[in-house]
Amino acid sequence: MSWKRWVREIEIEPSLYAADFLRLGEQIDHLIGAGARLFHFDIGDGHFVEPVTIGPIVLQSIAPLIHRFEGVIDCHLMVDNPEHHFEMVKNAGGDSVTFHVETCEEPWKAIKHARDLGLGVGVAFNPETSVEDAVGASIGADLVLCMSIHPGYSGQEFMPESLERIAALRSQLHQNLFVQVDGGVGEGNIAEIRRAGAQTVVAGSAIFGREDYPRAYRQLVKAFAEAV
Ligand code: DX5
Numbered sequence: 001m002s003w004k005r006w007v008r009e010i011e012i013e014p015s016l017y018a019a020d021f022l023r024l025g026e027q028i029d030h031l032i033g034a035g036a037r038l039f040h041f042d043i044g045d046g047h048f049v050e051p052v053t054i055g056p057i058v059l060q061s062i063a064p065l066i067h068r069f070e071g072v073i074d075c076h077l078m079v080d081n082p083e084h085h086f087e088m089v090k091n092a093g094g095d096s097v098t099f100h101v102e103t104c105e106e107p108w109k110a111i112k113h114a115r116d117l118g119l120g121v122g123v124a125f126n127p128e129t130s131v132e133d134a135v136g137a138s139i140g141a142d143l144v145l146c147m148s149i150h151p152g153y154s155g156q157e158f159m160p161e162s163l164e165r166i167a168a169l170r171s172q173l174h175q176n177l178f179v180q181v182d183g184g185v186g187e188g189n190i191a192e193i194r195r196a197g198a199q200t201v202v203a204g205s206a207i208f209g210r211e212d213y214p215r216a217y218r219q220l221v222k223a224f225a226e227a228v
């Protein structure tokens with residue numbers, strides 16, 4: 001279980017939060033067919049972020065389908081007291097947890113807790129949080145997630161100032177950690193995001209908002225891969 005093995009140089013992670021839940025299994029299947037292996041799963045508690053989103057019950061239903069194809073479920077915990085949820089996420093089939101630095105006084109403890117459960121682990125930070133705070137909290141993690149929107153909802157506009165933050169993060173972060181970007185990623189900005197230093201990006205509405213979402217996924221992969 002390791003991000004080093006999971007990431008095929010770059011990754012586009014479909015954000016299941018933006019999927020059509022009536023057709024969730026079918027959409028995952030089609031995306032696996034299009035080449036997707038890492039899936040982003042947004043857990044929101046209605047407190048740290050406004051909406052209550054999806055949780056362990058949905059996770060449990062989709063985990064066998066994703067794992068059957070050696071896929072990975074990357075859980076983005078937009079919740080207060082994130083550690084409280086680690087074990088439930090693990091038991092429901094999650095492979096990695098990313099918690100927010102804003103929610104955690106002792107990130108090193110949370111990182112150790114995730115590792116002890118055999119989970120991958122990331123540290124996320126919001127647009128108003130400094131890059132330095134995120135880098136400082138990331139020792140021992142696999143990735144740092146730079147939010148390029150205020151977390152909570154799919155379909156928001158990418159905040160252009162994020163590009164500078166991504167570049168600052170890439171230059172300050174240990175080379176062993178991945179830079180991930182979440183929020184408003186699409187065909188129009190994915191090349192710049194890559195050039196700024198991201199290796200993995202999350203895409204919700206840019207995939208599921210398209211009728212031919214497997215094609216949208218493949219086009220994003222191509223645009224991301226070719227942007228160097
Ligand atoms: C929202 C979530 C995102 C969201 C991204 O806060 O963290 O993962 O689903 O959706 P898009 O790509 O539409 O901004």
Ligand code: ZN
Binds near residue numbers: 041076
């Ligand atoms: Zn997310």
